[in-house]
Amino acid sequence: MPELPEVETVRAGLQKLLVDRPVIQKFEFHRKDLRDPIPIKRIRALEGHRIDEVLRRSKYLLFRTEAGYLLSHLGMTGSWRAAQDSDRRSHDHVAIRFDNGLKLVYRDPRRFGILDWADVPETHPRFVELGPEPLSDAFSADLLWERLRGREAPVKNILMSAETVVGVGNIYASEALFRAGIRPTRLGGKVRRDECARLVDVIRDVLREAIAAGGSSISDYVQASGETGLFQSSFRVYDRAGEPCVSCATQIRKQVIGGRSSYYCPKCQR
DNA sequence: CTCCTATCCTGCGAGC
DNA sequence: TGCTCGCAGGATAGGA
Numbered sequence: 371m372p373e374l375p376e377v378e379t380v381r382a383g384l385q386k387l388l389v390d391r392p393v394i395q396k397f398e399f400h401r402k403d404l405r406d407p408i409p410i411k412r413i414r415a416l417e418g419h420r421i422d423e424v425l426r427r428s429k430y431l432l433f434r435t436e437a438g439y440l441l442s443h444l445g446m447t448g449s450w451r452a453a454q455d456s457d458r459r460s461h462d463h464v465a466i467r468f469d470n471g472l473k474l475v476y477r478d479p480r481r482f483g484i485l486d487w488a489d490v491p492e493t494h495p496r497f498v499e500l501g502p503e504p505l506s507d508a509f510s511a512d513l514l515w516e517r518l519r520g521r522e523a524p525v526k527n528i529l530m531s532a533e534t535v536v537g538v539g540n541i542y543a544s545e546a547l548f549r550a551g552i553r554p555t556r557l558g559g560k561v562r563r564d565e566c567a568r569l570v571d572v573i574r575d576v577l578r579e580a581i582a583a584g585g586s587s588i589s590d591y592v593q594a595s596g597e598t599g600l601f602q603s604s605f606r607v608y609d610r611a612g613e614p615c616v617s618c619a620t621q622i623r624k625q626v627i628g629g630r631s632s633y634y635c636p637k638c639q640r
Numbered sequence: 641c642t643c644c645t646a647t648c649c650t651g652c653g654a655g656c
Numbered sequence: 657t658g659c660t661c662g663c664a665g666g667a668t669a670g671g672a
Contacts, residue, residue, distance in 0.1 A: 373666095405648060405667080429666075446665060447650080461650090480649045482666075496667090523643060532667080540665065629645070630665070 372444045374504070374537030375580035377429045380450065384431065384474075385424040387452055392468035393420050394435070400463050404481045405445060408464075412487035416440060427491060428500050428536035430484075438489050441496070445482025451475055501535045504573050509535050511567035518566065521558030527628045528558045529569075538573060540630045541608045542580070546573045548607045553639040554632045555625065579604065607633040 372380070394417050399410055419435040426432065431450075433440040442448070453465070453475040464476040464485060476485070488494040501517075502508035517534045518525065528534050529543045538546065547554050549572035552565055561569070583604065606616050611624035615635040625632050 443666085445649090445667090478649095479651070480664090482649060484667085521642080527643085530666085628643095631663085 372429065372446075372448070373539040373542055373580075374429060375542075375577055375584050377431065377444060377537075378426055378581050379584035380444070381424050381426045381431055384433075384450060387472065387474070388421050388424060388433075390470060391420045391422055392470040392472055393418065394466060395469050396467045398465040398467070400465075404463065404478060404483050404485060406484055406486070408485045409487050412438075413440060413485065416487075427497060427503075428532060430496070432488075432491060438487055439491055441484065441486040441488055441491075441494075442476065443484035443486075445478060445480065445484065447480040448476065448478040448483035451477065499533055501531075501533050504535050504537050504577055509570060509573075511563070511570050514566040514570055515563050518558035518561050523558055524555050524627050525552060525558045525561050526554035526632055529573075530628075530630075535573070537577065540632075541605070542573070542576050544608045544633050545576045545606060548634060548639060549576065551639055553636075554627055554634050556640075607635060609633065 396417060397410075397414055399408065402408055402410065416435050416437050419437045421433050421435055423434045424431060425434060429443055431442040431444075433442070442450070451474070453462075453473050455473070457475075459475075459477055461479040461481075462475050462477045463481075466474045468474075476483075484496075486494075486496065488497075491497055502513065514534070518528060521528055526543050526547060529538050529546070530540065544554065546569060550565060550569045552561060552569065607622050610622045610633060613622050614620070615622055615638060618635065618637050620635055620637040622633055623636055625634070
């Protein structure tokens with residue numbers, strides 16, 4: 371379940387592996403598609419160029435070269451790892467060989483991930499509709515207030531929409547709404563201005579804490595998968611149905627909203 | 641426009 | 657013990 375903090379942790383790990391700006395010698399594709407078809411010819415055009423930097427926008431990793439960007443979205447189960455030739459695993463779909471001997475392998479059992487190519491990320495169809503980064507100044511109480519005004523969808527759904535703000539998935543939406551004292555089913559238009567300010571603050575808090583937790587347990591290795599550990603032990607409501615609220619001991623409730631399991635304290639969140 | 645639902649995919653755990 | 661079944665979820669398309 372890589373959300374923004376996990377993707378940021380992976381980005382930092384990849385950046386460290388690629389700090390010498392190695393030249394891409396060759397891409398090896400073991401299949402033509404993941405969730406979407408892979409633009410193999412476009413991506414092969416990056417062979418012979420250096421990876422100058424690994425960036426992140428939303429939950430996408432961007433490998434920057436002078437000839438364009440390789441985009442990677444990890445979906446649910448995607449991972450990058452440095453591998454030896456003898457290290458072959460099921461669901462290894464793509465490999466990148468570099469001139470310094472490094473081999474990066476993309477593995478994704480569920481194939482919910484995306485590999486794509488972009489000349490200029492800002493104008494790429496996957497990016498043009500995206501809202502602000504949650505940790506940037508562009509994400510503000512004013513912006514959230516505008517986004518929620520008059521809306522009759524549950525606030526949780528609106529928060530999880532990448533058009534509102536990127537990187538807030540099911541887990542961190544539940545966690546942030548708990549910290550803000552707002553029930554996930556409350557309609558967007560019913561969230562007050564002061565609650566928007568609170569929401570912006572706690573979304574930043576919860577993401578920063580998770581990034582710190584990921585960073586401390588990963589250090590200099592690209593993580594094998596986003597599925598384990600990290601921030602999990604810090605969840606206050608997510609996946610805790612029936613357990614006592616950390617604040618008032620009321621049993622945490624689970625409710626499906628917009629097809630996703632949501633967790634909240636019925637007493638602390640109104 | 642806004643809102644909602646189905647779809648994609650495989651591994652895992654609960655239940656029998 | 658081995659089987660089935662539901663669930664995990666971000667992005668997207670399409671219908672109401």
